[in-house]
Amino acid sequence: MALVIVEGKSLTDALEEILPKIPRDIDRAFVQALCFGMTRWYFRLDFILRQLTPKPIRYEEVRLLALLGLYQLEYMRVKPHAAVSETVSALGDKLWAKPLVNAVLRRFQRERAHLLALADRDESATFSHPDWLIGKIRKSWPRQWETILERANWQPPMTLRVNLRQGSRTDYLGSLAESGIVAHPCLFAASGISLEAPVSVESLPGFAKGAVSVQDEAAQLAAGLLKLEPGQRVLDVCAAPGGKTLHILESRSDLGEVVAVDIAAERLVKIKENLARASLDASVVCADAANTGTWWDGKPFDRILLDAPCSATGVIRRHPDIKLLRQPKDISKLVDLQRRILASVWTMLEKDGLIVYATCSILKEENETQIATFLQAHPDAREVPIESAWGSPRPHGCQILSGEDGMDGFYYARLTKCH
């Protein structure tokens, strides 16, 4: 947890570093559940810890272990005496901290009802989100903010995208049933399957050959919105790790060319791995999408998908570390970056071509307000409405709120270039 809270790494990166060092499957699964759970409930647990320690614990390692102990006592099916003794013994040679953490955890057990009631009177502790983010979400969604925050703490389903070039969804559901994996088709995405319980990707039939990928249903809606046609030149901007690039290629075998651009070289490796797994081909370019001068050959694109870097406030249920890592000042920087990338890729769009602008954010400034500003500044741009059974139409584009119909929070808008 120190890698995330002290060093500011993402939880996914931190676990990629830690988990391979743990030999047994069962211990790896426990550590993963502990880290995700504690991150999800960090703001509630931290409130409780502060009630239990009149003077804040200054040693971060000790504070984090106390939080992990509280998490086990409140949320895990670990025997309480084991949770306390294991947490205290994890303090190792910090002998001075052992009585302190022991006392904190035992007092929590004794005063649990009172402490939880106190937490329920504090907004940040109730929803386990930082105050600034609660404020932003409330401002964007004055009627729905509480439901959004509650659902952001739910465990998301594991959702798959079937590669329809390799077989039908019905056939793949059959293969899952034969493997004893309980699953059902998604409501809106024609290629989507939701699993009853998560499984390792290795146990998914045909995963290694690209028969299926892991992707939330909301993200699976992007490819359909592009209205792809034979021979088209397609640009996927901000493409890594390539979930939507693969989906574009899986949607049609007769596209002219697909170019995938991302600024992060290490993430481009993941696009290449994903393409190789599914035996699909795209031109993969490492470049700053806000600066076309460095890489564009001047040939316009018929279709552009811009899956913009964003606050990721729609996917907090999958990445609870966002609540810890994101800072208020990040939002205006992201809005500016999105504006610059959108203006830049606009110059690469063919007349009558189509751009799909997407974010996994639920904040209006990154979504409908961003598009409104763009339309005002670009008289040659016209919005193409999204007619869908999912999400809610907004003054511009369409918004899915986190957890709505079981999906991640996502925003989509479509723009075309007039003559």
Ligand SMILES: C[S@@+](CC[C@H](N)C(=O)[O-])C[C@H]1O[C@@H](n2cnc3c(N)ncnc32)[C@H](O)[C@@H]1O
């Ligand atoms: C939301 S993620 C993309 C997810 C991807 N489209 C998918 O479906 O797998 C946003 C991506 O934007 C990239 N990015 C951020 N700033 C960029 C820039 N200036 N130019 C190009 N890519 C950028 C990040 O490296 C990150 O991979």
